[in-house]
Amino acid sequence: MNKTPYFHARRLLAVAALGLAMGAQAESEWPESFGYVGIQGSYYDIEKGRDHIGDIHNYWEPAAQVGYRFNPRFSMQLQYGQATTEARQVDLDVDTKLATLTGRVHAPEWSFTGFQPYAGLGYGYHEMKPDHMKKKEEHMVVGELGLQRLLGSHFMLDAGVRGLVETDDGFIDAQPYLGIDWLFGKQYRRQVVKEEPAPVVDTPVWVDSDGDGVPDHLDQCPNTPAGALVDEVGCPQILKESVNITLYVEFDHDSTTVKTDFYPEIERVAKVLTEYPGSEVLLEGHTDSTGSARYNQTLSHSRADAVMRVLVSHFGIGPERVRTSGMGKSQPIADNSTAEGRSRNRRVEAAIQASREEIRRR
Missing domain, CATH: 3.30.1330.60 (OmpA-like domain)
Structure with a gap:
């Protein structure tokens, strides 16, 4: 059997392992939205019992992907991968291709040591082409469960398992995966910090210690510099x-x-x-x-x-x-x-x- 997909999958998994090492650094802030491109290694566990073309050995599959996270709770991903394996019943090499388009729902409030869970649902197209024979096409419903974690400010680790249900005959395949993505176009939420006003001192006698025109019992900013314009509570008006x-x-x-x-x-x-x-x-x-x-x-x-x-x-x-x-x-x-x-x-x-x-x- 052609070992090329195994070789590429090992390389992809090595990259993801490097990403795990990077993940030991301090966790970065998740952007509000971002795009990403990346690579993924997966193990395709295909259900037995198909015809002699579709009944193939399990195999490693490298893939490329592109996606966009529109907000903290929703993203979409398009992925394409291909590999070579063998038929179980006959002596044939089989080239496979898999394309998926999924929408993902994220749960940022359920973060586990930096990992955010998500669930995905979408469409998959699976093609199997034996040597010198007509290709077999399968349309699939795709479901995903996974975890994502930022690796610094530019990379993201993605690990999970994908279930693929063939629409014609109901066969169910499984595909655990591990990938690493590069982030671009990051947008962060602006945080507004509100300063608590100083407590009002209840002074019944009209005293204006700093001469700003606001009595001390109403003045929330004592010791205002001389000549400064102040508001109704005695605080200087700041020109930024x-x-x-x-x-x-x-x-x-x-x-x-x-x-x-x-x-x-x-x-x-x-x-x-x-x-x-x-x-x-x-x-x-x-x-x-x-x-x-x-x-x-x-x-x-x-x-x-x-x-x-x-x-x-x-x-x-x-x-x-x-x-x-x-x-x-x-x-x-x-x-x-x-x-x-x-x-x-x-x-x-x-x-x-x-x-x-x-x-x-x-």
């Missing part, structure tokens, strides 16, 4: 200001030299850091696909360090406010098969978010 700025610097091939053409862009970041003294900036270096991954990892980090040196030496930003990271060639923004695309991928990106609050004056 925020700014977001993004930096983009390109590099020549195999170079870490920052071109002076990009100094004005770097200066914009320096001005924001100066104006908002509590802010920090993260510089991420990137490369094109030329060269080995290890070399590009070092090169991308050197590029981020080069931009940091410009911020520190030319614009007087303290080095403790700048962090650098090398992303190598893992995050291209353009096609590496063209010179223009490779040029765009040789870059340093930075994102800075800053905010401040000021008390409004009279």
